[in-house]
Structure formats: C-alpha cells, structure tokens
Amino acid sequence: MNSENDYAKYVKRMQQIADVKYSIAVLNWDQETYLPRKGAEARARQIATLTGMAHDLFVKPELEELLESLNENQNLDEDERANVRETRRDYLREKKYTTEFVIRMAQATSESFNARLQALEENRFEIFLPSLEKMVDLKREETKILGYSKHPYDALTDQFDPGLTVEKLDVLFADAEKQLLPLINNIVSQPKQVNNFLNKVYNKQKQWEFGIYLLKQMNYDFDAGRQDISGHPFTTSFSPHDVRVTTRIVENDFSNMVWSCIHEGGHALYEQGLKNEFYGLPLGEACSFSIHESQSRLWENCVGRSFAYWKANYAYLQKQFPENLSTIGLDSFYKSINAVKPSLIRTEADELTYHFHIFIRYGLEKKLIEKNLEVKDVKEAWNESYLRYLGLTVPDDKRGVLQDVHWSHGGFGYFPTYSIGSFYAAQFFATAQKQIPSLNGEIEKGNLEPLLGWLRKNIYVHGRKFTSEELCERVTGQKLKFSYFMDYARSKFAS
C-alpha cells in the first residue's frame, strides 16, 4: 500500500523535474533558432537559473530516501524496478554536483556558445579561446567531482553512454583505424570522374520543401514536431509529442541539408517513439547517446545513402531540380553521394573518412582533459592532426577548430558516440535486413514503415530499460562488433 504511494510520489517528483528540464530545452531551442542578438545575456542567466533549480529538485534528500526505499521494494513490476534503478544511478551521479557548480556550468555554457558564434563570425579562434579555457577547466573539475577509476575522460563518456571507457575506446578505435585505412587508401587511389553537380545552386526554398518531403516519408510526425533553421542542425524534445528538428540550408551545397534532415529525422523518430506514459521517467528516455546516434546514422547512411532509397526518391528529386539533375542518372548520383574523399568538415564527410574526424577529436579531448595539451595549443594540434590523418591543410579556423558546436556546449566525451553509433547502426541494420527479408524492396518503393516498425518494437519502446550493450545483444544476439561496419563498408565501397 505504502509502496504504491512511494512509487506515485517518485513519479510525481520526476515529472516535475522533467517539466523544468524540458523548459530548459525550450529555452535552448529558442536560443539556437530565434533568439535576437542582444537577448543572449538574459537567456544565459535564465537557463542557468532553471538548471540550478532542476538540480536542486533532483538532489533533495526526500528523493534519496524514496529511491532507497523503492530500491528494496519487492512489489514493483519490471518496468517500475527499471525506472527506480536508472533514476538511482542518475541520482548518485547528480548529487555529487553542488548547485553552485551546476549554475556555473550552465552560465559558462551559454557564454561560450555565444563566444564561439562571435569567433565564427570573425573566423578567429582566439575570440573563443578564453571561454574554451574556462570550459575545459570546468570539465576537468567535473571529472574530479564525478570520480573515475582509470582515466578522467571516463567520467565524461560515462554520462553519454554508461560503461564506455577510454580503455574500450582505445582498442575499438585503433582496430577501426587499422581496418579503415587500407580501404580508404584503395578507394582514394582509384581514378574517378569529377562531377560537381551537388555544388550547383539549389534554390533554398525548394531545398527546404524537399527536406520536409523526406521527413514525411520517414513518417516523422509533424503534429508532434516541427523543423526550423539553426546554425548547427540538432534534435530536441519537450515530450514524445513535441520533438523538434532543425536543419541548415546552403545554396551551393545540397548534400548539407539532405543528410542533416535524414540524420536529425532519425534522432526524432526515436524520441517520438518513446512512450508518453513514461514522461519524466528513465523508460521514457533514450537508452544512451551512442544508441541515439545509431538511430540517426542508420537513417542517414544505411538508409539515406543506399541505392534502394534513391531508387525510390531520385526521380522526384530530379523533378524538383531539373536544372541541375536532369542529365545526371541515378547511378552517377548514387556514386557522387557516396564519394570517399578526405575533407575538412566533419558533418560533410563521407561514411568512411568521417571516423577519422572523430578519432582526431577524441585524441585532442583526451589530452585536454589529461592536461597533456593546453587549450591555447589546441588549434595547432587540430591542424597538425588533420595533416597527419587526412593529409589536409586547414585553411582557417571556421573550417578547423571552430567548426563544431560541441565544445562550446561543454560536450566533451560526446564525439566518440558518433563513431560507436555508426558501428551499432551497421549491426542493427544488418539484423533488420535479416529479420525482414522484404526490407530492401520496401525501401525501393519508398515505404519506410516496415523499418520504422522494427526499430520501434526493438529499440524505441524500451527507453533506458537496458544499457547500450544489453540492448545490442538483445536485438542482434551479439555484443557490438566492428566487423559489421566493415562488412557494410566493404560491400558498399569496395565494389
């Protein structure tokens, strides 16, 4: 009897905290889409205050007592137990932070977000440097607050994917590097026809409409979301019934919009597929950032860069932009969108060289957090890495160290989830193909419903019931194996 009350009390408290967190998400969404220039300062303090309040609500001793009592409770059902277990994990981490630290971090985040924007405008890393130094100091402080057994960076990755460590990443990424390099070198060494039709002028309004068309075809629910424009595309959620995506449109870079739409659409389908009944509870949240990224990449790459997908969509695309595409056949188009070539911008990279962008960032982040690299030297180190790994000279900061929003958000430890996400995506997609023999044929017809149904049933509905590793094993029968990605890459690129 009492235990039921306890669980209801716990739910009520968690949903109240969710209300505050989702409000912060609205403030952030607005900050990145519509905020007028002079509004940045007040917005920073508003976000900081709410962040502090959400933290305060969460770390109240009453909640700890409730969680400890529920943790012992034998009368909870499986879902309830999973919610309590995950909230308890969050609680034990969150209570390590003082409110003061949380507010300081939130304030620093908004400030450095704006500092980076300014630096971008003037194309000068030095403008961003003081904020980034402050941020890296805060992140170093955070690793001490959170604690770790082997490497301080583990404290950061653990937030995005519980259990992910430098030890695992070093092995996985070294293996990936070793296997990817010969494949890439082989492709790059082959002569190819250059046709830059993707960089012709594509009318912005028509690009926008084509993006909306793709999202609708993916069954993204526009009654439970919307798309807007922002500097850096992202997905955010204020409930499973309000999941928003953003994109950016560059007139002479059509690919930029298309694959960011599909990518963010993949994130959004996951959020829209979470159970609304678990609003504010762990089972109403995505499993981990790695699994989240697996969903965006599955849609972006395994689907959105497949021959089957464009067999369904290319004729329609040609009709939208006959001036650029009427003379380009489906085969050439497919080859072009899958061209492998080292490049400067992560978000525009092909599926193979992409991971080197991640390896570079991972290496720099580790060193920054270890204090083996000073923040003031990170630009030079960045440029050196691009030369060494990708053979490229970085011409300016915009196309170098300033290109990503992540550091200005304090998102250290996040980048690895992008590669891990791709690897999970290949493994999930191979499983889906095996379990739905007609999958490819349906995609060729533009019917993405069977795939979505499979993802909903196997991944979305579980929320945080399982860890990334457990979920992967449950869905695919195996732990994460890099060979799935290599099989996918070879069959697509080595032919």
Added chain:
Amino acid sequence: MNSENDYAKYVKRMQQIADVKYSIAVLNWDQETYLPRKGAEARARQIATLTGMAHDLFVKPELEELLESLNENQNLDEDERANVRETRRDYLREKKYTTEFVIRMAQATSESFNARLQALEENRFEIFLPSLEKMVDLKREETKILGYSKHPYDALTDQFDPGLTVEKLDVLFADAEKQLLPLINNIVSQPKQVNNFLNKVYNKQKQWEFGIYLLKQMNYDFDAGRQDISGHPFTTSFSPHDVRVTTRIVENDFSNMVWSCIHEGGHALYEQGLKNEFYGLPLGEACSFSIHESQSRLWENCVGRSFAYWKANYAYLQKQFPENLSTIGLDSFYKSINAVKPSLIRTEADELTYHFHIFIRYGLEKKLIEKNLEVKDVKEAWNESYLRYLGLTVPDDKRGVLQDVHWSHGGFGYFPTYSIGSFYAAQFFATAQKQIPSLNGEIEKGNLEPLLGWLRKNIYVHGRKFTSEELCERVTGQKLKFSYFMDYARSKFAS
C-alpha cells in the same frame, strides 16, 4: 552595511524569480507561435509547474522578512525604496494564493487556451464552454482569495491597474458612452463613398515586409526583438533586450496587419525602453496595463492613423501595392482608414466604436464575476449586447463571443485597460504635441525619434516608480480626463 547586503539579497532573489517568469513567457510565446498540435498537453503541465515554482520562490518567508526590514530601512535611495515598496505590494497580494491554486490556474489557462482554439476551428462556443466555466469559477474564487472592499471585480482590475475600481469605471464609461454616442451617430448618419480597396488582395509576403518596415521606422530594435506570426497578435518580453511582437496577416484585410504591427510595436518600444539594470525589479517593469495600453494606442491611433504619419508613408505604401492603391489618393486613404462604422470584431473596430466593444465586455465580465450571469448564457448575452449597443446581429461564434483570447487566458478585468489606455494616450499625445511644437512636422517627415525620445524620458524609464494616476499627473499636469479623448475625437472625426 547589513542593509546593503539585505538589498543585494533582495535583488538576487527577485532576479532569480524573474528568470523563472521570463522562462514561462518563452514557453507561452512558443505555445502561441510554433507549438505543434500534439505538444499542447505537455506544454500545459510545463507552464503550470514553472508557475508554481515562481510562486513558491516569491512567497518564501525569508523574502517577507527581507522586505519588512528593507521597508523600515532609511538608507535606501529613492529608486531602491520604490522597488521595495512595489515588491512588497506584490508580495502581500501573491502570498494570498496557495501554490495549489496557482498551479490549478496555470493548468486551467493552458487547457482553456487550447479549448478555445478548437472551438474557433469548429466555430462552436459550446466546445469552449466547459473550460470557460471552470475559468470563471476560478476567477470568482480568486476574487475571494484576493479580497475587495466594494465589488469582487475590483480584485481583478487592481491586478492590471492598481487602484482601478468598478466605481471609477462605471462613472468614466457612462460619461464616455454619453459623449461618444452623439458623435458616432452623427458620423454614421452622413452619406459616404464606399471604396473597399483595403479589402482587396494584398500579397502576404509583401504585407509582412511592409510591417517590418513600419516597425523599423518606429525605431523598434530588431537586435533586441523579433516579429513572428500568431493567431492573436501580442507582445512579450524576456528582458528589455529581448522583446518580441507577433502579428497576423489576412490576405484580403490589409488593415489587420498594419495596425496590429503599430499597436504591438508601441507595446514593444515601452518594454525595450525599460532599464535593463532593473532586470527583475519593479522599476524594470511597466507601470500598469493601462499605461502599457496607452503606449500601444498612442502609436496605433494618435500616430498610426494620423494624416501626418501617412503623409510620410503613403507614397512608399503605394509603391508596394500599386495594383490596389495607385489610383487612390492620400486623402481617400486617410478617410478610409478612419472610417467610423459599427462592426463585429473588436480588434478591427475604428477608434470610436471600439470603446463600445469594451463597454460590452466590461458589462458581461462584471455580471459573470457577480454571478448575475451564468457562463452558459454569456453567448446569448453577448449577442444581445451587440444588437443593443451597435445594432449588429452576430452571425456566428467566431465573430462573436469566441473572438478574444483574453477569457481563455483568465484575463478578466483586463478589457477596461484598453479604453483607459486610449484615454491616457490622447492626454499624453496632446501633452507631447504641446511640449514639442515640431512634432507633427517630424512625423510628416517619417522621423519618429522625437516622439520616442519624449516617451522614453517621460514614461518608459520610470518603470513602476509611480502609479498610473501619479504618472499621468506628473507627465500632463492633470489627472486622467476624458475630455482629452473627446477633443482628439472631435477634431479628427467631427470635421
């Protein structure tokens, strides 16, 4: 020493509360501009939770102690004393509410906001009725919570304009009705040329651009604000550096957009003119809703419907819409935009019959709050009033009882501030004209800076330092006098 600390503590607390309140304003802005349909339910609970939290923060006993001690403190300067005095007034009112009531009201507000939208869509008042009944019950309950000496409605008007009562309103509105009626009848009885060029098709995008042009001319700062589209135009503020307006655009009703832009622009200039150093404090807030409305109406009517204003802008307007306006002279245009004619929609009414829309709503609201009218009968009472006062038959609910957003927001007691605002506007504008002899000439040249400067200096910067009545006396040398409005009306319309 200690007193300085006390004041700093008070400021810190107030600014924290402001952060929460402005966050609520962001959630509301998003709700009325961009919220996807299915997101309404979660948004309602998010707003309710934050509203409860803002209330809780405000009514903490520590703040009361601080305010009582600061209230006795002799070392505060004039501005500090005014801040403490006004916060204390707010505090004494706010602590009458329980958190439970505040959350219930916020939840009911969001629900009824959405219920009205649905009712509008189906053009059926009955869909809105249950929510409105709940709302009126809550407002009646609120009058008891707040208390009043003479009339329950006073408890509501007092929130929007401290000191405004039914007793004052009854006298003022009866006088206004008596004086306006013969003027209106005289105008309406005269024969006129009908030319409906204002209701031709005006391209929406070009309307939008013209609205932006007008706002820029008014010196609305787009770096500290933005305009968006919403169902009902409004102005909202998240700090003096982020003041947003909305408009609506109807293809065959050009006036709708133009004067709502100027009207909301007037509100926005006031908010942008508040001192940022008083963020979160009464001196950083507008004096009252009546004075706020005086600013929107001064711009909308005294300026935006004046001959001088269109002398400056009409040629440019003609150039934007030559298909509709090239054959229409400035004189005809001016006459058309100032045509007096009873009509169904408040926001589209002329400057004279407008007040009858207010008198009708004021009468109905009073009766609803007194319990002399059942909510289920309000539609019939509305329609009867329109027939009696304006001689009009209301054809459907959309153009009748459902037209205003206010009741669905719980804004009972608000409508009177619209008429009072117009009366103040006439008095302020007459004073400005007297004090700046070149004012009319500058407006004719499209230079609105001198007027804005005068308003900033005399009205905006003071925040809530003075009551409406004190401010009026300070600026114009007299208490609010209806004769200013009648002088303005006669000189404009009786000629």
